Amino acid sequence: MKLALAFLAVLVSSSALAFKPTRTIEVVVHTGPGGGSDILARAVAGMIEKEKLLPVRMQVVNKTGGGGAVAAAYLAEKAGDENTIGFFTGVWLTGPLTSPEYKVTLRDLTPVARLVLEPALIAVKADAPFKTMADFINAAKQNPGQLKQSGGSPTSRDNVVRQLLQKHTGARWAYISFPGGGERIAALLGGHVNMMVIEPAEAGEHIRAGNMRVLAQVSDSRLPGFPGVPTLKEAGFDIPAVPQVRGVVAPPKIPAENVAYWEDVLLKLTKTASWKKFLADNQFEDGYQNAQDLTKFYDEFTARMREILKEAGLKLVR
Amino acid sequence: MDIAAGLLHGFALALQPLNLLWCFVGVLLGTIVGIMPGLGPPATIAMLLPLTALMNPAGAIIMLAGIYYGAKYGGSTTSILLNVPGESASVVTCLDGYAMARKGRAGPALGIAAIASFIAGTVGVLGLMLVAPPLAKLALAFSSPEYFALMSLGLAMVVLLAGKSMVKALLAMLVGLWIAGIGTDVFTSQSRFTFGHMELLSGIDFVVVAIGIFALGEVLANMEAREEPQVLPVPKGLRNLLPTMQDLRDCRFAFAQGSVLGFLVGVLPGAGSTIASFISYGVEKAFSKRRDQFGTGVIEGVAAPEGANNSETGGALVPLLTLGIPGSGTTAILLAALVLWGFKPGPLFIAENPGMFWGLVASMYIGNVMLLVLNLPLVPLFAQVLRTPVYVLYPLIVGISIVGVYAGSGSLFDLYLLAGFGLLGYLMRKLDYPSAPLILGLVLGGAMERALRQSLMMSEGHLSILVSRPISAVMLALALVVLCIPLFSRFNTWRLRAMEQEES
Numbered sequence: 009m010k011l012a013l014a015f016l017a018v019l020v021s022s023s024a025l026a027f028k029p030t031r032t033i034e035v036v037v038h039t040g041p042g043g044g045s046d047i048l049a050r051a052v053a054g055m056i057e058k059e060k061l062l063p064v065r066m067q068v069v070n071k072t073g074g075g076g077a078v079a080a081a082y083l084a085e086k087a088g089d090e091n092t093i094g095f096f097t098g099v100w101l102t103g104p105l106t107s108p109e110y111k112v113t114l115r116d117l118t119p120v121a122r123l124v125l126e127p128a129l130i131a132v133k134a135d136a137p138f139k140t141m142a143d144f145i146n147a148a149k150q151n152p153g154q155l156k157q158s159g160g161s162p163t164s165r166d167n168v169v170r171q172l173l174q175k176h177t178g179a180r181w182a183y184i185s186f187p188g189g190g191e192r193i194a195a196l197l198g199g200h201v202n203m204m205v206i207e208p209a210e211a212g213e214h215i216r217a218g219n220m221r222v223l224a225q226v227s228d229s230r231l232p233g234f235p236g237v238p239t240l241k242e243a244g245f246d247i248p249a250v251p252q253v254r255g256v257v258a259p260p261k262i263p264a265e266n267v268a269y270w271e272d273v274l275l276k277l278t279k280t281a282s283w284k285k286f287l288a289d290n291q292f293e294d295g296y297q298n299a300q301d302l303t304k305f306y307d308e309f310t311a312r313m314r315e316i317l318k319e320a321g322l323k324l325v326r
Numbered sequence: 327m328d329i330a331a332g333l334l335h336g337f338a339l340a341l342q343p344l345n346l347l348w349c350f351v352g353v354l355l356g357t358i359v360g361i362m363p364g365l366g367p368p369a370t371i372a373m374l375l376p377l378t379a380l381m382n383p384a385g386a387i388i389m390l391a392g393i394y395y396g397a398k399y400g401g402s403t404t405s406i407l408l409n410v411p412g413e414s415a416s417v418v419t420c421l422d423g424y425a426m427a428r429k430g431r432a433g434p435a436l437g438i439a440a441i442a443s444f445i446a447g448t449v450g451v452l453g454l455m456l457v458a459p460p461l462a463k464l465a466l467a468f469s470s471p472e473y474f475a476l477m478s479l480g481l482a483m484v485v486l487l488a489g490k491s492m493v494k495a496l497l498a499m500l501v502g503l504w505i506a507g508i509g510t511d512v513f514t515s516q517s518r519f520t521f522g523h524m525e526l527l528s529g530i531d532f533v534v535v536a537i538g539i540f541a542l543g544e545v546l547a548n549m550e551a552r553e554e555p556q557v558l559p560v561p562k563g564l565r566n567l568l569p570t571m572q573d574l575r576d577c578r579f580a581f582a583q584g585s586v587l588g589f590l591v592g593v594l595p596g597a598g599s600t601i602a603s604f605i606s607y608g609v610e611k612a613f614s615k616r617r618d619q620f621g622t623g624v625i626e627g628v629a630a631p632e633g634a635n636n637s638e639t640g641g642a643l644v645p646l647l648t649l650g651i652p653g654s655g656t657t658a659i660l661l662a663a664l665v666l667w668g669f670k671p672g673p674l675f676i677a678e679n680p681g682m683f684w685g686l687v688a689s690m691y692i693g694n695v696m697l698l699v700l701n702l703p704l705v706p707l708f709a710q711v712l713r714t715p716v717y718v719l720y721p722l723i724v725g726i727s728i729v730g731v732y733a734g735s736g737s738l739f740d741l742y743l744l745a746g747f748g749l750l751g752y753l754m755r756k757l758d759y760p761s762a763p764l765i766l767g768l769v770l771g772g773a774m775e776r777a778l779r780q781s782l783m784m785s786e787g788h789l790s791i792l793v794s795r796p797i798s799a800v801m802l803a804l805a806l807v808v809l810c811i812p813l814f815s816r817f818n819t820w821r822l823r824a825m826e827q828e829e830s
Binding site: 040041043046047050051053054068069070071072073074075077078081103106107108109110111153154156160161162163182183184185186187188189190191193194195197198199200201209210212213214216217219289290322323 | 368369371372373375376379465466467468469470510512513514515516517520522523524525526527528595596645649650651652653655658659662665666668670671672673674675735736737776780783784786
């Protein structure tokens, strides 16, 4: 019996090792056309096609709604479908913490690989009195609650960085949510708020035009594009550099061999010149992790977020 | 580069045969996308993005922009003919456009939509060319208190959209505001009125509500009437299918204010073309001598919003090109496209890429002419749609509505919502509730609530922030004036009646 089982296992694995997608891969993203995940997925599809890493084409499908909830549920419905993958972001982990409506979370899906880390910058308007991160923190301490930061939803990385900084320094400032990235920048440039956490690619041109100044980087090491700007740690604020993460998942009930196949394709992708150029153009960091490490990352990330969001006064549901 | 030299350079680029071809492809695709409900410019541009990587960037941006403003031309077609809004910016066009079609004036309605689009589209490009940099500064002066005031001004328009009963109009508006509140609250990440449905976490798509209430509600109400199936009147002869000189004269003010208002609203990153079209319709009605006839098929009620949503395109390109700040879904994906081609959209974009900017501006003048030439001959053709007998037309409307909603989201849940809102639209017609105030509340509600809460966070809870800032104070005062318009007209009626009595 044991022998038969082992034999069966060998049979299964050898047939699955030969796994190759047979038809066009459906790539599920949770943003509409033009959103962060959508652009990444389309760029990845383009590069994989150019480098001929897959025998079939990739087709991006937008399943918008519920901050990833709809896309995750759609992937769950496709349990066992070998020709479907999805692109996740950190929202897929934090969203379910505050909304009971999420029926499916990242843990119900099959982890495949983490791809990129998006570092961030802390920016102020060019004519602001703050020259360093310490200037801003001191001003916030002197006028508690008077300074303002523009950002996304309270579960976004923008607010997480604020919560961590506030806890570390004891300073307090207000956080104003704007749903659109453009509105956040407009609020800062119009002088309606004092500070924002911004993605390097978004900030670059405003800095070059002399409209914006960067106080610190939210990353572990200095970004190539900003060699003169200290990281938060170098500036004396030893808080974890919370990156925005992006990666790939598959529907539930996908054999390990298929995961290995995808890990391999994506690892090969991260070695290509076009991928390196893509990262450099967008000032992303290579965040490749295989499925096993990604599962560990889920746990660390979720535990940290749960603590931060609780401190931020949000009502957690799980 | 000064404007004349820039424009000359731009036309030299835009008139190159290949770029002319891309411009034509763009506006043609745009018209088609605009006509089809559900399929919008963002999805179309996203699908074409990989192809544009192979193109010359100037040709590519000319084509993508063509899709963007071309869609605004096509959007009115199904609004007027079938009461199915093709794009969110054409919802308000349904009010008078469809009423005109029912009176046998579909041709002039379609024609005036194309003409208004052409005039306003051209004015929008003029604005983009002449005043982009200073206006971009104005856009930055606008923040949450100003947006709240703008939305209040928009919401005050409800008194102009009300039919016989102001109470019913206000009730409908409140329902619209409530629907706008459904979804995840951006400030606390808590869900509201989702009843455990994850599909509701991101709120209800405005287009689903509009198509349900306008198109399905209309079909249901008409089916119940069970009259002899009669074909809508479509006059014969090309002359009767195009606007008359009198129509054009009636629309003079609509052309002007639609162009200017649409452009100004477009410049603001937090507003958008739907709001532009509503405000322009409201302003048109407020200043009209035949205010009471709006909603029964008044031609300027089509010209004003259709103009506004076209000049909005030129306005929306201002913050995108001068600041690198996108104000809408379509401009966000245009921004992504520029990055993909290796450009750095931002404050220095125009100065460093004058060729691209002026080429785009010149192509937009050309594209608007192409669109007029393309759309006017289509008018008699589309007007024939109404010759179809109702037993074909109504299923067609239902089919287009379902396809439109499903194509937009790919979600079956949205189809249930569509059916629900169709029923609501039917009940509202039966009980004589106006539907426009509901749509108005829905369009403005979300942005208005956000703006108010952002303002109060900025001021630490002091409402004074709303009136202590000049732009916001002026707009709130205007909103008050608009709210008083029904009182003025009632007073005027009394006065006239009193004078008549004195004379007799």
